[in-house]
Amino acid sequence: MFPILKFIPQFKSVLWGGKRIASYKDLSSRGDNIGESWELSCVPGHESVVAEGSFKGKNLHEIMLTDAKEILGERLLKRYGTEFPLLIKLIDSADDLSIQVHPDDNLAAKRHHCPGKTEMWVSIAPADGAYLYSGFNRVISAEEYRSRIADNTIVDTLGKHYPQKGDVFFLPAGRVHSIGKGNFVLEIQQSSDITYRIYDYDRRDAQGNARQLHVEESIDAIDFSDTDGAAPSRIKWIENQEEIIADCNYFTTSAIAVKESACMDLDKRDSFTIIASIDGDAQLVDANNEYISLPQGAVALIPASMPRIQILGNCKIITSYIK
Known part of the structure; x- marks a missing residue:
């Protein structure tokens, strides 16, 4: 993968x-x-x-x-x-x-x-x-x-x-x-x-x-x-759930307040997903159960072929993809 x-x-x-x-x-x-x-x-x-x-x-x-x-x-x-x-x-x-x-x-x-x-x-x-x-x-x-x-x-x-x-x-x-x-x-x-x-x-x-x-x-x-x-x-942070904060033809952006673990199902998105941690450190777990560190201020690019990821930690995350 x-x-x-x-x-x-x-x-x-x-x-x-x-x-x-x-x-x-x-x-x-x-x-x-x-x-x-x-x-x-x-x-x-x-x-x-x-x-x-x-x-x-x-x-x-x-x-x-x-x-x-x-x-x-x-x-x-x-x-x-x-x-x-x-x-x-x-x-x-x-x-x-x-x-x-x-x-x-x-x-x-x-x-x-x-x-x-x-x-x-x-x-x-x-x-x-x-x-x-x-x-x-x-x-x-x-x-x-x-x-x-x-x-x-x-x-x-x-x-x-x-x-x-x-x-x-x-x-x-x-x-x-x-x-x-x-x-x-x-x-x-x-x-x-x-x-x-x-x-x-x-x-x-x-x-x-x-x-x-x-x-x-x-x-x-x-x-x-x-x-x-x-x-x-104003962002309304929702625990372990994506909340859309901007939506247009060029990007759809969401915010997630991760508490310990949040799962993202990407299988039907048919788009890459960008993930940025803006407050706190996180770890990403991909569909192969590989762990990727995402410290505060870092950005990761999730390919469209990735069906799901898990975000671990206590942090605030911004995501973007294209509808």
Whole structure:
């Protein structure tokens, strides 16, 4: 039977990054500006490498070329071919991220020959006073949008939210958003790295250069009437049972509060399942009765061919698959 896969995290040093990801994962420091850890990726140039087992040292793209049916299942193989459709990250914001938006599938295919980017955040450990921007607080026009970027008041038009631990933000392509200083989140998204940076607080890089903005490119991507549905929902943790927290065409995400042992029947799912432990350590037991460790902050990829797994421990788990 095709095994469960675990990957080596890819730590990304960025202008706004912090130093919480390594300690959260109980690892030695990776530096003071680590804003992202790409836990599972098939984005070209950023493919995840298997950490252990029979596929150790191979990257996800290589495995997909030979074993896409095992991983995706027949239904998703027809939809995605040998492309893995999701990207999983941890994000630590020691400073504000830029205000940004992502294109949908149609615009991304036309301009960049890749998928669009619908995503979601699960708030893991927000600092006191940390905030996020999601959507507009009222309908605005493209003309006002340009004007407010020019006079540095664009944030006054955005929906501002103060997340609590366990809050969930769903961010369809076209929704303007930003992660503010002091947030720590799990991000689940389409496998795309296309971002239109709208506003960046006039920050400069180490060489004194302003970061590139994509104001005009973003116009066609933005939903200027996006004022509803941008507020967060709260996870209702249910003992040993999956509770759906986000559901769209690109991913279905659930939360489980595991107490000692939880069983997941995957036989009829016909999809891979991604499992992330966001609070506490776990062990996974596959259908061959093999044990796989899943420490806090780690992510595992369960292939579609795996009929069931058991999760052992006392922990909080986030899962994602595609309906």
